[in-house]
Amino acid sequence: MEFCPKCKSMMFPIEGSLKCKKCGYVKEKEEAPELVSKATREEREVTVLEGNIDEGLPTTKVKCPECDNTTAYWWLRQLRSADESETRFFKCTKCGYTWREYD
Incomplete structure (x- = not known):
């Protein structure tokens, strides 16, 4: 600046x-x-969760699109510029499938 x-x-x-x-x-x-x-979305690599570090994350009631389990870990990541909202990610507590919430 x-x-x-x-x-x-x-x-x-x-x-x-x-x-x-x-x-x-x-x-x-x-x-x-x-x-x-600025890098385009295709050029950026986003690490969601590595290994088994989901222990200690908060959980919420949400339906897994893969196995229909109703509990998932969740966390927030800032993927876009700082003036835009964060993206919420979920990881199923049963099958481990990871997905994001779209607004």
């Missing part, structure tokens, strides 16, 4: 440069740091 040297507002990347939306100051390409693009 970089701030405008004139008005101290946050600067935004626009076409390889940084621009202040408040006063219009532009930091040219040769001055601007290398901008990093």
Whole structure:
């Protein structure tokens, strides 16, 4: 994150440069740091649970789509940007099937 040297507002990347939306100051390409693009969902690998670490997780009443058991462990993971809600995951206490809740 970089701030405008004139008005101290946050600067935004626009076409390889940084621009202040408040006063219009532009930091040219040769001055601007290398901008990093966000990874797409396909490029990210999400680890849900490894091994047998589900002990101690809270449980809830929810129907397993694989075995129809009605109890599952649950946990939350932040998969998208911080301003979007977390994703809730479930793991069946009987068969171990793992799935996520979609809003």
